[in-house]
Amino acid sequence: MVWSHFDVAWEEGLAAARGWAAEAGHLLAPLDATRQGYRVGIWLKNARAAARKAAELEEWRAEGLLVESAAGALSAERREQLAEIDPS
Template sequence: MVWSEQDAAWADGIAVAKQYAAAHGHFLPPTTATWDGHPIGVWAKNARAAARRARENEELRAAGRPVPSAAGAMTEARRDELDAIDPGWCPAWDTAWQRCYRLVHNHVQAGATLPHDRWRRRGPGRGPRPVGHGAAVRMGAAAASTAVDPEEHPQPTSPAPAPSVSTAPADQGQAPGGGQ
């Protein structure tokens, strides 16, 4: 017997999240992702929004400021469930950047190597650009060269350099991203 539709939907989402993470090595699905007919990408986006709302409320309380509303904030027990699946499921920065980092991290942890692009100048003052590889590889390499390992720092406030993976030089500036 179902006592709460919200609890049943949460349990279904957690089950699908575990399957997705097992298959992909992370729980950072894009919003368009579906798994066995379940819109896991939208579910994860909503879960990240609720977790961020809870984090903001905790920061307000810690600063002694009033919390406008706790509505829509995720409970600590639910955050712990998702942290057990993937500690980096709700980064403070862009999820596309985190997803690329996790893909490169998992690739290197499996014993594979990263491609090393040949670099050439684009023109005066425009910096280097890679030759011969797609944007996804460059994004992943850039993410890996500046990333914080989510298993070491599950909820940092901003990305910081962690030279755990050696890659070819990346373009100057912030790591590329692409939204939720």
């Protein structure tokens, strides 16, 4: 049983990213990069955008600004998962 399609999609993308990094030695996949049919380049682009959104929201909170929604921001746990593959 699938509890969350978002979690399943994340795990699929993370597995593709791990495979890409194992072969290439980094996570700087071009936008058109694929790994076993999975569009890892687009997945990484979206993950980076979500990580930037999370960093922006953290800055706003540090400045004392109200953050009404964290929609579109990558969780700290998921950012750590990517950093484990390639810290850069």
